[in-house]
Amino acid sequence: MANLPRKLELFYDVLSPYSWLGFELLCRYQNIWNINLQLRPSFIAGIMKDSGNKPPALVPRKGKYMMMDLQHLKNFYQVPIRIPKDFLTVILEKGSLNAMRFLTAVNMEKPEMLENVSRELWMRIWSRDEDITEPQSILAAAEKAGLSKEQAKSLLENSSTDKVKNKLKETTSAACNYGAFGLPTIVVHMDNKPCVIFGSDRMEMLAYLLGEQWQGPVPSAVKGKL
């Protein structure tokens, strides 16, 4: 009898570049490892506030380091990250509330599109240095991901309902209840006990915990597609 797939929750926010890296790695491995990947759009600003943590970029050397680190990781992980010209404004002022509400709506009504729409939002902010806060920005990402104009518009309207706003709060709370202080936060459900992993740099250890094989950031099953 084959083992049941292990449930793996990925709490993420498109404002977080390391969330993108974790997301792409897990998307690559979801059909290689025996896991059931569940995407959990969350709000990083809410997690920071609740945990008393602060965005790393507020420490100047951390900000500088992150920019360099992302350049290396972009090549190593083969994710087309490009630092926004006005890095601090994008992260600290513009934020991602509308985008994450939109992804929450997508998850509630068209969950099969969540991966694609999330990716298109990341491509805007973290690859092409484009806005993700304005309605037209979000609609553009949604349509690029494969939603029709009507579907996108309807989801955008739903984004501002209490139902969707509360769902985003709920998901963010769930991450906090797992002890999250930042994103990405991965929760692996093994033996009915959740195992919490922070960041996108514990994948080899995650493979070890799952009893799976780590084939590097670009496993052979996906190599042909790149």
Added chain:
Amino acid sequence: MANLPRKLELFYDVLSPYSWLGFELLCRYQNIWNINLQLRPSFIPGILKDSGNKPPALVPRKGKYMMMDLQHLKNFYQVPIRIPKDFLTVILEKGSLNAMRFLTAVNMEKPEMLENVSRELWMRIWSRDEDITEPQSILAAAEKAGLSKEQAKSLLENSSTDKVKNKLKETTSAACNYGAFGLPTIVVHMDNKPCVIFGSDRMEMLAYLLDLF
């Protein structure tokens, strides 16, 4: 013609458990990869102060997470880490100044012993939950590492000279000049350009970077 080994500086403090992990990994690879590993005993509070950073454990959830993370890493990395009973006191109050000054003295006079003595200090604080601040603690680690009683005592005396104190400050400053905001900080010298890596969880990426040149 064989390539020259790439110089790799490891800035570390025995107060930092992640420094221990980075240290053990690089020690294992120093004879496998074409690198020249140079250990740089540094003072983590100096780096935090200079960079405006704070110890992660001050954020309660980070502290809790670290304890769990280290349990996993201990098994995965096979380094015998055990969380001290009074974790916060050990890190935030007792500290590592005397130990890092001692390691600085070792590095200046008996650099071939630096790896062993560093390891024995980590074994005390981060494996057996033993003190590393008192003179007898440091002497015990030094002797376990293979220094004689006399050598250990002499190095301990030298630890409190200005020469050694300044050397520790200098090394800590050097890490800061590379942009360090914590430890471990690894500086890889490739094509005469230093490449700075923070933490003990970028080793696979480090291998990739070393492979390119």
